[in-house]
Amino acid sequence: MKLTVKRDALLEALTQVQSVVSTRSTIPVLANVLLRADAGKLMLVTTDLEVSVSTEIPAEVATPGETTLPAKRLFSVIRELPPHEIELEVDAKSTASIRCGTAFFKIMGLSADDFPEVPQPEGEQVYTLEQAKLKHMIRCVQYATSVDETRYVLNGILFSFKEQRLTLVATDGRRLALYEEELEFPADHELDMVLPAKTVNELLRNLDSEGQVRLTAAGSQVVIEIEGMRIVSKLIDGNFPNYRQVIPGACEERIAFDRESLLTAVKRVSLVTNEQSNSIKLSFRENAVEIISSTPDIGEAREQVPVKYTGKEMSIAYNPEFLMAPLRVLASDEVYLELIDELSPGVLKSDTAFLYVIMPMRMQ
Amino acid sequence: MNAPTTILHVDMDAFFASVEQRDRPELRGKPVIVGGDPTKRGVVAAASYEARKFGVHSAMPTREAHRRCPDAIFVRGRMNVYKSVSRQVFAIFEDVTPMVQPVSVDEAFLDVTGALHLWGNDPVRIAEHIRTRIRKEVQLTASVGIAPNKFLAKLASDMNKPDGYTVVPRDAEAIRAFLAPLPVGRIWGVGKKTGDKLAGHGIHTIRDLQAANPKELTAWFGEHAARHLLALSQGLDDRPVHDREPEKSMSSEHTFGEDQTDPTVWRRILLEQSEEVGRRLRKAGLWSGCIHLKVRNDKFQTRTRQQTLAVPTRQDLEIYHAALALLEKTAPDRPIRLLGVGASHLTDTPVIPGPAQLDLFADTPPAQASDPAVLDRVIDQLRERYGDKAVQRAALARKPEEKE
Numbered sequence: 001m002k003l004t005v006k007r008d009a010l011l012e013a014l015t016q017v018q019s020v021v022s023t024r025s026t027i028p029v030l031a032n033v034l035l036r037a038d039a040g041k042l043m044l045v046t047t048d049l050e051v052s053v054s055t056e057i058p059a060e061v062a063t064p065g066e067t068t069l070p071a072k073r074l075f076s077v078i079r080e081l082p083p084h085e086i087e088l089e090v091d092a093k094s095t096a097s098i099r100c101g102t103a104f105f106k107i108m109g110l111s112a113d114d115f116p117e118v119p120q121p122e123g124e125q126v127y128t129l130e131q132a133k134l135k136h137m138i139r140c141v142q143y144a145t146s147v148d149e150t151r152y153v154l155n156g157i158l159f160s161f162k163e164q165r166l167t168l169v170a171t172d173g174r175r176l177a178l179y180e181e182e183l184e185f186p187a188d189h190e191l192d193m194v195l196p197a198k199t200v201n202e203l204l205r206n207l208d209s210e211g212q213v214r215l216t217a218a219g220s221q222v223v224i225e226i227e228g229m230r231i232v233s234k235l236i237d238g239n240f241p242n243y244r245q246v247i248p249g250a251c252e253e254r255i256a257f258d259r260e261s262l263l264t265a266v267k268r269v270s271l272v273t274n275e276q277s278n279s280i281k282l283s284f285r286e287n288a289v290e291i292i293s294s295t296p297d298i299g300e301a302r303e304q305v306p307v308k309y310t311g312k313e314m315s316i317a318y319n320p321e322f323l324m325a326p327l328r329v330l331a332s333d334e335v336y337l338e339l340i341d342e343l344s345p346g347v348l349k350s351d352t353a354f355l356y357v358i359m360p361m362r363m364q
Numbered sequence: 365m366n367a368p369t370t371i372l373h374v375d376m377d378a379f380f381a382s383v384e385q386r387d388r389p390e391l392r393g394k395p396v397i398v399g400g401d402p403t404k405r406g407v408v409a410a411a412s413y414e415a416r417k418f419g420v421h422s423a424m425p426t427r428e429a430h431r432r433c434p435d436a437i438f439v440r441g442r443m444n445v446y447k448s449v450s451r452q453v454f455a456i457f458e459d460v461t462p463m464v465q466p467v468s469v470d471e472a473f474l475d476v477t478g479a480l481h482l483w484g485n486d487p488v489r490i491a492e493h494i495r496t497r498i499r500k501e502v503q504l505t506a507s508v509g510i511a512p513n514k515f516l517a518k519l520a521s522d523m524n525k526p527d528g529y530t531v532v533p534r535d536a537e538a539i540r541a542f543l544a545p546l547p548v549g550r551i552w553g554v555g556k557k558t559g560d561k562l563a564g565h566g567i568h569t570i571r572d573l574q575a576a577n578p579k580e581l582t583a584w585f586g587e588h589a590a591r592h593l594l595a596l597s598q599g600l601d602d603r604p605v606h607d608r609e610p611e612k613s614m615s616s617e618h619t620f621g622e623d624q625t626d627p628t629v630w631r632r633i634l635l636e637q638s639e640e641v642g643r644r645l646r647k648a649g650l651w652s653g654c655i656h657l658k659v660r661n662d663k664f665q666t667r668t669r670q671q672t673l674a675v676p677t678r679q680d681l682e683i684y685h686a687a688l689a690l691l692e693k694t695a696p697d698r699p700i701r702l703l704g705v706g707a708s709h710l711t712d713t714p715v716i717p718g719p720a721q722l723d724l725f726a727d728t729p730p731a732q733a734s735d736p737a738v739l740d741r742v743i744d745q746l747r748e749r750y751g752d753k754a755v756q757r758a759a760l761a762r763k764p765e766e767k768e
Contacts, residue, residue: 024695026627150685174721246724275674296586319721345724359722 001065001090003037007083007100009057010042014075016206016229017046017053020198021071029114032068035090036112037061045118046071051199052118055229066112067094077105119232123218125189127161131226135207136331137168137179138200140354143325145197146172153238156194159215161185169243171357175322176243180353193217194240199224199233206231247357248345251338253311255289259335259350261305263327269293269301270320279361280323283315284339293320316342317361323348326356368534370487371605372474373509373517374457374494377526379470380410380446384439386503395420395436402430402438409441413526446470449502456497460490465605471521473514475605491529512539515552515601519543532599539599544571551596558585573597614648615656615706616640623662623699630700634691635759637705638684645707646744651676653709655686659694660702667694676711679736680743683707 034045042059094109146154158169224231294300348356395415400406418433463475491508509520511532520530581590
């Protein structure tokens with residue numbers, strides 16, 4: 001295999017694919033990127049057997065062929081090279097010679113024969129979305145994804161295509177984030193799929209502020225196409241819990257907050273919590289809410305946030321992180337907290353199609 | 365008639381330094397510092413009383429000790445000698461009572477309550493007997509504190525040092541008066557941090573603490589610490605003398621018949637080891653705050669990893685999940701020969717749960733059919749009664765023909 005490629009194009013391609021690579025895999029070839037040179041183009045592929053990412057860049061190919069090279073190493077070498085043409089030549093022993101300007105590198109690779117076959121699933125259900133819109137939707141729900149491996153089905157984000165809408169849902173069983181947008185697709189394309197957290201991360205990294213992204217449902221897999229790159233991933237197998245039934249219907253109190261001031265107050269007050277006692281209290285009185293934390297052996301903090309409130313007096317405890325996470329990613333100036341009582345789920349809403357259910361903590 | 369609880373705290377005087385002066389007459393009466401070379405990095409392990417007059421104390425950097433006492437003779441420590449002397453001294457304690465709790469090589473608590481009647485109910489006779497034997501048999505001196513509990517005994521042994529003894533009165537009022545003038549730093553558990561915090565609230569002596577408002581103390585330190593401080597300020601301490609070292613850790617290991625490369629087998633063994641550790645924790649009435657993993661590969665390279673837990677546990681599955689996460693972190697790239705799971709940071713007090721996070725899906729069909737703690741207990745009972753194989757997790761069940 002022998003080819004010439006522009007350094008900037010190669011670096012960009014490696015940036016797209018290298019994060020999938022696991023540095024501590026038991027299978028050595030999975031630490032490598034597959035390079036496949038064909039007429040006029042170079043294809044790069046990485047995989048961890050769950051997710052694979054591939055992309056193509058133009059190249060002057062003298063001799064077609066394929067090989068695999070250590071992804072992180074290659075990435076750090078190419079990153080430091082000057083922005084010129086790179087000559088890449090690979091011998092029969094999978095050793096690559098890289099020339100760029102006056103620099104020369106020899107890097108040991110592994111045979112492409114050892115690299116797992118790149119899946120090419122096909123599917124009928126194709127959805128086309130604006131990249132910017134999907135990016136915002138994902139960011140608004142992603143943080144609520146569960147990291148508890150015993151709740152496997154929650155280790156991802158639900159993409160629900162129903163009634164001309166796309167609904168993204170993430171939950172860890174203690175809070176739930178949901179974002180809904182209208183989307184056109186044929187009526188027989190209605191389906192639910194759960195994308196693993198890692199896949200969502202890869203997707204998010206590669207979403208831009210313009211252009212489109214194509215999602216294709218292909219049985220137990222999903223294919224995501226952004227410009228020239230492709231992510232193929234397994235879907236999480238299992239039934240996502242019925243999230244509609246945990247969203248409270250009616251509420252007793254609806255309180256409007258300035259998002260920024262609520263966020264900064266919670267952030268400050270949470271500074272005197274610790275792992276064992278990770279809670280803050282929202283104490284509602286007439287036209288005021290006081291945010292309070294009190295931790296044995298550490299201290300206490302309180303801060304008032306002005307609100308319009310005429311309801312009953314009550315104190316609700318929350319995990320401060322659960323309260324701050326949505327406030328950080330929302331764009332709107334005002335948010336609304338809908339409450340029932342001390343032990344019922346509260347709902348945080350904004351002026352978009354976003355909704356966040358948060359379970360309180362029971363005070364001992 | 366039951367004798368009142370009587371505890372002795374026996375503390376050897378400047379132990380390492382005294383051993384050196386005993387063995388090398390030319391050092392007697394001179395400032396002797398045991399520890400490394402004063403021109404190099406290191407700390408003082410022990411200082412003779414002659415050196416202490418210059419403000420030298422143990423754990424001080426040797427350079428600083430040299431600056432304070434330029435005439436001091438620096439001696440390299442001979443740990444083996446100290447250990448063998450220590451064994452002789454402890455043999456003397458064991459002759460008096462089996463209830464001996466070593467604190468370090470040169471100090472111990474002795475519960476002499478049961479032995480008192482042999483000594484005319486006079487603990488001072490026991491203390492003097494011990495001191496005399498130590499002087500005769502190892503030619504060293506010791507100081508003894510005699511008190512109704514460990515906290516007071518330890519305070520007392522320090523009061524007539526070197527070569528003396530102190531008896532703490534039994535009467536509650538007298539104990540209060542005995543403690544009153546001492547600085548709060550003398551209280552067990554009060555280090556620099558708590559000391560500074562107390563000083564910030566105007567509490568400098570134990571007398572100040574005796575007079576402190578319990579409610580205020582609770583607000584400053586939390587309920588547990590406040591109760592601890594108040595009790596000790598009154599001289600109350602009910603910690604027993606442990607005649608044997610309480611267990612510091614427990615672990616379970618498995619060596620594979622053949623080096624294993626299959627992660628499923630690794631996980632199964634890890635679960636078995638976790639169950640074993642969990643069972644022993646529950647049997648001992650302990651919780652563990654730190655889970656350890658030991659992995660040895662076919663090249664005999666051994667790696668250990670540990671994970672501190674936010675909340676101490678004694679549950680099989682919690683131990684397993686911590687161990688499994690550690691195994692994933694070590695990312696074994698070679699066949700495994702041995703796998704072990706361990707538990708340390710053992711405590712006999714479960715953590716009082718803080719505010720409990722409620723679950724969104726709690727009303728929907730339960731994700732977990734039962735409380736894992738209850739499951740562990742039931743499994744323990746079944747195994748106790750019908751043998752270890754009476755009940756097994758499905759993940760560990762094997763077909764009859766399968767062998768490890």
